[in-house]
Amino acid sequence: xxxxxxxxxxxxxxxxxxxxxxxxxxxxxxxxxxxxxxxxxxxxxxxxxxxxxxxxxxxxxxxxxxxxxxxxxxxxxxxxxxxxxxxxxxxxxxxxxxxxxxxxxxxxxxxxxxxxxxxxxxxxxxxxxxxxxxxxxxxxxxxxxxxxxxxxxxxxxxxxxxxxxxxxxxxxxxxxxxxxxxxxxxxxxxxxxxxxxxxxxxxxxxxxxxxxxxxxxxxxxxxxxxxxxxxxxxxxxxxxxxxxxxxxxxxxxxxxxxxxxxxxxxxxx
Numbered sequence: 683x684x685x686x687x688x689x690x691x692x693x694x695x696x697x698x699x700x701x702x703x704x705x706x707x708x709x710x711x712x713x714x715x716x717x718x719x720x721x722x723x724x725x726x727x728x729x730x731x732x733x734x735x736x737x738x739x740x741x742x743x744x745x746x747x748x749x750x751x752x753x754x755x756x757x758x759x760x761x762x763x764x765x766x767x768x769x770x771x772x773x774x775x776x777x778x779x780x781x782x783x784x785x786x787x788x789x790x791x792x793x794x795x796x797x798x799x800x801x802x803x804x805x806x807x808x809x810x811x812x813x814x815x816x817x818x819x820x821x822x823x824x825x826x827x828x829x830x831x832x833x834x835x836x837x838x839x840x841x842x843x844x845x846x847x848x849x850x851x852x853x854x855x856x857x858x859x860x861x862x863x864x865x866x867x868x869x870x871x872x873x874x875x876x877x878x879x880x881x882x883x884x885x886x887x888x889x890x891x892x893x894x895x896x897x898x899x900x901x902x903x904x905x906x907x908x909x910x911x912x913x914x915x916x917x918x919x920x921x922x923x924x925x926x927x928x929x930x931x932x933x934x935x936x937x938x939x940x941x942x943x944x945x946x947x948x949x950x951x
Contacts (some may be wrong), residue, residue, distance in 0.1 A: 724826060725849055729833070732847045736834030739827045744816060745877060746831075753925060755891055756813065757798050762786070763839035769796050774808075783844045786832045803890045812890035814880055819887070821877065865936040869946035874937050875900045876931060892926055893919050899950040908944040911935070 727735070740746045740759070749756035757765075766785050767773060777795030779785040788795050793811035802808035816823050823831075829845045836843045866872045870885045879887020883894040898907065909916060914927035932940060 691901055724847055727847055727849065729843060729902050732830050733833045733837045733843070735827075736830035736832070737838075739823065740834060743821070743827070744831065745821060745880060745891070747815075748880070748926075748928075749813070750892060754927070757799055759835070760839070762789070763835055763841055769798070772796065778848075781844070782836065782841065783832050786835055787828060790823070790828055790831070791815050819874075819879065822881065865938050867942065869943050872935070872943050876934065881926065884945055892922060895950065897945060897950055899948045902943055902948075904948040907947045908940065911943060 703852065716907045724732075746759065750759045752758075763782065763786075766782050770779060770785055775796045777785070777788045777793075779788045792815065793813040794809070797806075797811045798809050801811070803812050814821065817825075817828065819821045825850050829848060833843050833845050836845070865873060873879060873882075873884050873887070878884050878895075879889050881889040882893035883889055883896050900911075904919075910927075913929075913933035914931060915924050915929060918924050935943075
């Protein structure tokens with residue numbers, strides 16, 4: 683009987699210790715709040731304001747600078763407009779654009795219509811772009827947002843702004859202060875929330891700019907994967923460069939989301 687009670691007591695102590703560690707031992711990571719939506723009235727917007735909107739979308743929601751930067755993963759943004767005419771007449775061009783504005787739109791929603799030499803998916807001979815259609819997926823830019831980016835690119839390159847501010851598209855939602863969100867449970871929903879598929883192959887997403895995660899658990903242990911989320915530049919996978927993954931990703935996630943993603947990735951054998 684004493685032995686039985688000792689086993690019961692030990693079990694209760696173990697459960698209590700585990701519960702205490704789960705609640706207090708794992709540090710709570712307070713995520714950066716997600717964007718709340720601010721309605722922007724396109725009908726009362728001037729062209730200068732529309733261009734400024736394009737600048738904000740390009741540097742924010744559009745995640746364009748994630749690849750179009752000094753690391754050389756994609757062409758520099760300032761080179762896009764000056765090189766557009768040359769690309770339109772290139773024998774490898776397979777799109778349908780007739781002018782600069784159409785080319786810029788096509789480069790965002792059908793980026794494989796023309797792939798700048800050296801920036802295609804590995805093994806595609808520069809015929810397939812690693813860039814996703816930014817009007818869908820986790821980025822999901824609206825038509826007014828795409829047009830605003832085009833206006834910004836044209837203006838910043840010194841070209842005539844040929845797009846018009848849409849008046850029949852309703853309001854545009856832009857980021858402002860956010861409402862508190864609840865932690866996500868599904869790892870693929872977490873991956874979508876933070877745009878992992880833009881660069882990684884994960885789930886049904888086919889990003890080609892960062893390591894393939896579909897079987898990552900076969901070669902990396904749980905601690906490495908957790909560390910890669912919280913401190914992505916602490917150890918760089920061979921063939922990839924520092925700075926590809928945002929340093930503050932772990933700050934944007936709840937601790938439980940970090941653990942769920944870690945468990946999910948570790949299980950991908």
